[in-house]
Amino acid sequence: MAQIVVQDLRKAFKVAKREAGLWNAFRGLVKREYTHVQALDGVSFEIEEGELVGYLGPNGAGKSTTIKILSGILLPDEGICQVMGRIPWQERIDHVREIGVVFGQRSQLWWDLPVIDSFELLRDIYRLSSADYRKTLEKVVDTLELTDLLEVPVRQLSLGQRMRCELAASLLHNPKLLFLDEPTIGLDAVSKLVVRDFVKTLNEEQGTTVILTTHDMDDIEALCSRVMIIGRGKILARGKLKDITREVARERRLVVELDGDYSKEYIRSQVPGAELVKLEGKQAHFDFDPARISPPELIANISARFQVRDLLIENQPIDEVISRLYGELHI
Amino acid sequence: MRDGIRLYLRYVSMSLRSQLQYPASFLMLVVGNLAITGIEFLTIWALFSRFGSLGEWSLPEVALFYGMVHMAFAISEAAARGFDILHRQVRSGDFDRILLRPRSTALQVMGLEFQLLRVGRFAQGLVVLRWGLTSLKMSITFAELLLIVAAIIGGGLLFSGLFVLQATLSFWSVDSLEVVNLTTYGGVETAQAPISIYRGYFRSFFTWVIPLATINYFPLMAILDHADPLGIPHWLSWLSPLAGLVFFVLCLQVWNFGVRHYHSTGS
Numbered sequence: 001m002a003q004i005v006v007q008d009l010r011k012a013f014k015v016a017k018r019e020a021g022l023w024n025a026f027r028g029l030v031k032r033e034y035t036h037v038q039a040l041d042g043v044s045f046e047i048e049e050g051e052l053v054g055y056l057g058p059n060g061a062g063k064s065t066t067i068k069i070l071s072g073i074l075l076p077d078e079g080i081c082q083v084m085g086r087i088p089w090q091e092r093i094d095h096v097r098e099i100g101v102v103f104g105q106r107s108q109l110w111w112d113l114p115v116i117d118s119f120e121l122l123r124d125i126y127r128l129s130s131a132d133y134r135k136t137l138e139k140v141v142d143t144l145e146l147t148d149l150l151e152v153p154v155r156q157l158s159l160g161q162r163m164r165c166e167l168a169a170s171l172l173h174n175p176k177l178l179f180l181d182e183p184t185i186g187l188d189a190v191s192k193l194v195v196r197d198f199v200k201t202l203n204e205e206q207g208t209t210v211i212l213t214t215h216d217m218d219d220i221e222a223l224c225s226r227v228m229i230i231g232r233g234k235i236l237a238r239g240k241l242k243d244i245t246r247e248v249a250r251e252r253r254l255v256v257e258l259d260g261d262y263s264k265e266y267i268r269s270q271v272p273g274a275e276l277v278k279l280e281g282k283q284a285h286f287d288f289d290p291a292r293i294s295p296p297e298l299i300a301n302i303s304a305r306f307q308v309r310d311l312l313i314e315n316q317p318i319d320e321v322i323s324r325l326y327g328e329l330h331i
Numbered sequence: 332m333r334d335g336i337r338l339y340l341r342y343v344s345m346s347l348r349s350q351l352q353y354p355a356s357f358l359m360l361v362v363g364n365l366a367i368t369g370i371e372f373l374t375i376w377a378l379f380s381r382f383g384s385l386g387e388w389s390l391p392e393v394a395l396f397y398g399m400v401h402m403a404f405a406i407s408e409a410a411a412r413g414f415d416i417l418h419r420q421v422r423s424g425d426f427d428r429i430l431l432r433p434r435s436t437a438l439q440v441m442g443l444e445f446q447l448l449r450v451g452r453f454a455q456g457l458v459v460l461r462w463g464l465t466s467l468k469m470s471i472t473f474a475e476l477l478l479i480v481a482a483i484i485g486g487g488l489l490f491s492g493l494f495v496l497q498a499t500l501s502f503w504s505v506d507s508l509e510v511v512n513l514t515t516y517g518g519v520e521t522a523q524a525p526i527s528i529y530r531g532y533f534r535s536f537f538t539w540v541i542p543l544a545t546i547n548y549f550p551l552m553a554i555l556d557h558a559d560p561l562g563i564p565h566w567l568s569w570l571s572p573l574a575g576l577v578f579f580v581l582c583l584q585v586w587n588f589g590v591r592h593y594h595s596t597g598s
Contacts, residue, residue, distance in 0.1 A: 013596075073430045075595040089594055097433040108428055112349040121345060124338045125432050153352075 001085065002046040003177065003209055004070065009079035011040040011065055039065040040076065041233030049176070050207040052199075054214070054224035054241070058326055062233045063213045067179050070211075071101055084176065097126065100175035102166050104182035109154040115165050116150040119172060126173040133172065140168040144198055160191025167198060178202070180212045184219055196222050217319050229325070236329045248328055249321040251287045253314050254298065258282045259307035270305045274298055282309075287316065335438055342442025350447055357448065364451030368401060372459055375523070386528050391466035392555060393524060398460025399479065399547040400522040403486025404515075405453035411491035413443030418501035426593070436590050437583055440498065475554045478569060485575030486546030490515060492575075492582035493541070499582075499589035502596075518543050525551075542578060545571035 014034045039062050047053055057063050068074040069081055072088030072095045081088065088095045109118040123133045141147055144164045149157065157165065163183060170178065180199065184192045200223055202208050214220060220227060220241055227244065229237040237244045254274065259282070267284055268276050274288035288298055295313055302308060315321075350357050375397065379390040408415075417440055420426045429439045460479075464471065471479075497511035518541065526534050526548045537543040551557075553568035 068427070071431060073427050073594070092430065093433045096431050099431075101431050103427075106423075106425065106428070110345055110349060112352045113345060117345055117348070121341055124341050125434055127334065 001082075003049040003051075003084055004045075004047040005080065005082045006046070006066075006070075007044045007080040009040050009043040009066070009069065009076050009081060010038070011069065011074070011076045013037045013039055038233050040069075040079075043079070043230070043233070043235055045228055045235060045238065047209065047211065049209055050203070051226060052203045052210045052212070052224055054212050054220040054227035055230065056213070056220065056227055056322070057230035061230045063230060064181065066230070067101075067181060067211070067213065071099055071179055072096055097173065098176050100170035100173070100178045102170045102178070102180050102183050104163070104180075104185040107154070107162065107166065108169055109162070109165060111155050112153055114151045114153055115146070115157070118154070118165075118169060119150075122169060122172050128173060132174075136172055136174055137168075140171055143201065144168050144194070160187050160194075163187060163191065163195060164198075167195065171202070175208065177209045178211070180210060180214075182214050183212070184214060184216050192216070192219075199223060217322055229329070231326065231329050237325070245321045245325065248325045249316050250291065251289050251316060252295070253277075253316050254286045254288060254295070255312045255314065256284045256286070256302060256306075256308055257310040258284060259309050262306070267306075271298075271302055273301070335435070338434065339438060339442055342439075343445040346442070346445040347447055360448040361451045364448050365455055366451075368452045368455045372397060372455065385524060387557075388525050388528075391463045392551075394459050394463030394466070395551055395555075396525055396547045397523045398456045398458075398463060399483055399551075400486060400519055401456030402453055402460065403483045403546050404490050404519045405449045405451075405456060406483070406487030407490035407494060408452065409446045409449040410487070411441060411494040412446045412449075413440040414491070414494040414498035416444060417498035421501050421593075430590075430594075437495070437586055469555075471554065478550050478554065478572070481572035482546060482550040485572030487575070488579040489542065489546060489575035490518070492579040493518070495579070495582040495586050499586050502589040502593045514541055522546055522548070542571075542574040545574035 013036075015037050016032050016034055041062075043062070043066060055063055055066070065074065069076050070083055070088060072092045075089050083095065084098060086095050109115060110121070119137065122128075123130075128136075141150070144167060146164060146168060149161055149165060152161075154162065154165070167183070183199070184195055187195065196219060199210060199212070203210050203223075210223075212219065212224060224241065226239065227237075227241050228235050229244065261282065264276060264279050267279065271286065273293040274286040276284060277287050278285040286298075288295075299311065302311075375393065376390070379385070379393070384390070385393055417426070420429070420440075420443070429436055432439060493511060493515045497515070500511065518537070521529070521533075521537060522543045526537055526544045529537075534544070538545075549563065549568040549571035552563075553565045
């Protein structure tokens, strides 16, 4: 059986309607009206041990609700959910002993105390033997480069440093399954790379299953073998990121640096078969469909009509592709 | 169990070190806490110097009531403070983190904060209690002293139970907490004086619903050898500290019910 099995999961929330204005606030004390929000509307998937899966979707699509159900915080209204053979909310304590969760927006470290104090608290919470604890600590400190941070109060850490410590904190008990909820949010480029590298190594070397929600497409591209896209409570697409995006992003982008200034209209009239999407000074960006016009043909066309200084073919920026995908999926 | 206590002590030590990161602010809070509760007793003293006695009770006797209830309340304010601030955790979503740890939720919430500044109230209660005992010039036996200590601990548990109830309410609503303050802070005010001076229904409420009378009234009836107008025999007084424990355990059951509710609503 797969490590995670989810079938037809449904969850609705009752949300109290709050209307603007003082009068309505008072009226709400007496009589409340509720709206019904279907956060999950029949979600099914399976995840095998050792996978690194990206879970995508716009804000409010149902990502956090799914993560909360999988981690045992929340009870679904209907559907089956089994993680490592357990029903998370029924066996909370046994379940959470084997999972790790990192919320990018929230901290689990004690704000005023050195990082090492929080780690030692976790050692007691998870009842780790001191030998196990020391071994794991040594390893995470080493790979996440925390040696100089352990004695620093958490409030003095930069966001990137803190996130590395958060990751370490959620791994001290050697979980088999790790949920990462926007772990790179707000991080600088260097910290992002460190976090990404670490997650990748963890997955490859220890075989830890990782479920990653993020809005950073570079995270997904760099890490995830498989993605699921959720929108309005339903899984709308799943598979390899490349396969999913190929549907909406058949087009490639050609960036040409021209030797001379031309108007958009003129360039458009001279290059049939490709669409000019952007003109920045001398740099022209074309989108084209390789099935309709082959790249050599297009380049030949362009160089026959313009002096070309440099050119480059790339895939369309992944963020644009995803936002187009969301558009096509109506989410 | 032993493991649980060890973890709780770790929480306490972290909480204390957190607070001592800001020593000046900590000192000011303790002094302030001491001053506020000190002034409270001064007002009682002022009333007595005007009226002489409270029914059949003298000032030193009332001092015993006062001292015990404040020590009990200080214990629960320090130890169960986590429940008092739980509504913030629920609102911010930090309560989720507690559910993600393989330990009892109640233990973790208790560990959220240990408020050392409550030593102010505790010390003041101790001073007043001590003054009452000396002024009464009575010799108390070791067993009676034990009863006083047990009653204070029982009272600490009882007030903690009320904090637990208050916290449980925050799973349903963030705004209905004032109701519980009536029974915690109101309870402290009430139990500062012998409960026999109040009206019948009020007395019954604080005996049978929220057993505040067990904190000091019943034990002191036995120690001071007063006959209870309610006709409760002295041997029962010796058992009364247990009421706090029972009450606390019942409140924990209500708490578990609240946590289950949180599981299904997420708020």
